[in-house]
Amino acid sequence: MTDEQKVETAVAAPPVTETVAETATVSAEAPPSQTIASQEAAPQAEAPKQPEYDVNALYPEIVAAKNNKTTVDVTGLRRVRGGILAAYKGMPLFLPTSHLSLKPNPSENELLGLIQQTFPVHVHELNDEDKTKVIVTRRKLLRVDHLKDFQVGQIVEGKVVSFTDFGAFINLGGVDGMVHVSAISRRRINHPSEVLKKGDTVKAIVKEINENTQRLSLSMKELESNPWQGASTRYISGSRYKGKVKSLTDFGVYVELEVGVEGLVHISEMSWARRIKHPSEIFQAGQEVEVQVLELNEDKQKVSLGYKQTQPNPWANIAERFKVGDKIEGSVREVIERGVVVNIAEDIDAFMPKGKMHPSLRGKALPFQVGDKIEGLFVMDVVPDNHSLILGMEGFDQGAPSRESRESSGRDGGGREGGGNRGGGGRGDRGSRRDREQQESIILPEQKQEVSLADLLSDDEKRKLFGGEA
Numbered sequence: 001m002t003d004e005q006k007v008e009t010a011v012a013a014p015p016v017t018e019t020v021a022e023t024a025t026v027s028a029e030a031p032p033s034q035t036i037a038s039q040e041a042a043p044q045a046e047a048p049k050q051p052e053y054d055v056n057a058l059y060p061e062i063v064a065a066k067n068n069k070t071t072v073d074v075t076g077l078r079r080v081r082g083g084i085l086a087a088y089k090g091m092p093l094f095l096p097t098s099h100l101s102l103k104p105n106p107s108e109n110e111l112l113g114l115i116q117q118t119f120p121v122h123v124h125e126l127n128d129e130d131k132t133k134v135i136v137t138r139r140k141l142l143r144v145d146h147l148k149d150f151q152v153g154q155i156v157e158g159k160v161v162s163f164t165d166f167g168a169f170i171n172l173g174g175v176d177g178m179v180h181v182s183a184i185s186r187r188r189i190n191h192p193s194e195v196l197k198k199g200d201t202v203k204a205i206v207k208e209i210n211e212n213t214q215r216l217s218l219s220m221k222e223l224e225s226n227p228w229q230g231a232s233t234r235y236i237s238g239s240r241y242k243g244k245v246k247s248l249t250d251f252g253v254y255v256e257l258e259v260g261v262e263g264l265v266h267i268s269e270m271s272w273a274r275r276i277k278h279p280s281e282i283f284q285a286g287q288e289v290e291v292q293v294l295e296l297n298e299d300k301q302k303v304s305l306g307y308k309q310t311q312p313n314p315w316a317n318i319a320e321r322f323k324v325g326d327k328i329e330g331s332v333r334e335v336i337e338r339g340v341v342v343n344i345a346e347d348i349d350a351f352m353p354k355g356k357m358h359p360s361l362r363g364k365a366l367p368f369q370v371g372d373k374i375e376g377l378f379v380m381d382v383v384p385d386n387h388s389l390i391l392g393m394e395g396f397d398q399g400a401p402s403r404e405s406r407e408s409s410g411r412d413g414g415g416r417e418g419g420g421n422r423g424g425g426g427r428g429d430r431g432s433r434r435d436r437e438q439q440e441s442i443i444l445p446e447q448k449q450e451v452s453l454a455d456l457l458s459d460d461e462k463r464k465l466f467g468g469e470a
Contacts, residue, residue: 102174
């Protein structure tokens with residue numbers, strides 16, 4: 001039954017001769033048989049006469065109260081189905097049970113307690129076609145009064161009633177409080193359901209009271225012990241600890257050292273010689289890893305962690321593994337404007353500048369894609385201190401590194417294009433004019449016809465490069 005149907009029932013209902021409370025009192029004091037007999041013998045009391053009213057005169061006052069969001073004083077007349085029939089200057093109004101109390105299901109005593117009482121209400125709904133069908137409410141007034149019972153800093157207790165992506169709503173007995181997801185726990189969580197479930201009884205601290213929305217802003221994490229207290233003595237800079245990967249981002253991963261204490265492993269601290277494009281290449285959520293504390297700030301509750309520091313540093317013996325002039329092969333890890341990052345071992349990424357590629361590729365778009373295998377490569381320069389390993393293609397002088405190679409080592413390599421994590425690179429493809437002239441004058445000897453990417457060249461290009469039949 002809708003509120004409007006309830007209004008029709010309430011207005012049309014005949015007046016009762018006695019209240020439910022009176023009937024309950026008689027039933028409690030006499031046996032059932034005597035109660036029935038006494039009810040039959042009791043004279044019918046006349047219903048109180050309602051004062052006459054002019055609906056056309058009073059209705060504009062009701063409309064103004066709704067538009068201005070002001071209250072009107074009404075008097076409870078009698079209990080009817082679905083609520084209470086009240087009157088404003090004799091004009092009947094309907095107060096539904098759902099609008100009578102802060103509780104969703106008020107008791108019968110609460111309903112009867114308003115009979116013959118005068119109390120303020122707000123106008124909730126009007127019906128211009130039938131001006132006698134007016135629905136009123138007390139809920140907002142009761143919430144405002146109830147808010148006065150709360151103070152900022154007060155510890156409250158309530159039940160979890162619903163979730164959103166940004167927080168949880170707690171019912172505090174007619175007034176709702178909201179706990180933002182960041183205020184639920186000292187540990188990092190992505191959704192309130194990771195910690196709470198509907199129906200849970202929880203305690204929280206009142207952080208803010210909003211009378212306009214009639215809601216409270218709450219926080220639960222202040223009631224937890226602070227895990228960061230003393231963290232600087234438990235986690236020493238330079239020491240290694242085990243933790244669990246909690247989440248991955250484009251710039252790193254968060255590792256939980258203990259509940260409430262998480263640190264960031266930046267993407268630049270994940271590998272010594274591999275160019276990591278995304279942390280998912282190494283980590284996955286829930287994985288247990290060993291990390292090293294790089295820096296910890298207890299006041300700011302931040303800790304920087306390193307993962308590569310727990311792994312062997314391949315640059316320590318890189319000169320023994322790869323020597324200048326060594327022929328190698330690799331797979332393309334990344335193609336950038338200045339050249340190609342090539343993976344030549346599980347733990348090593350090297351860099352091949354444009355200027356070190358085959359002359360036939362000069363001035364053209366690089367034909368490489370991530371994952372392509374490249375053969376016919378050789379080591380042009382290795383600078384362990386700069387974390388740099390520079391490659392070239394067959395077709396160039398494999399003797400001592402040229403000036404361009406040395407510049408590439410110091411600028412392109414340097415822990416960047418030469419296998420580091422920060423990308424960039426300097427001027428490795430800007431050799432001297434003499435270097436460029438020498439490169440342009442190189443003609444491949446017959447025994448060097450096996451060049452990388454030869455299958456990508458046209459027959460005419462092969463004849464020009466190698467002579468004879470393609």
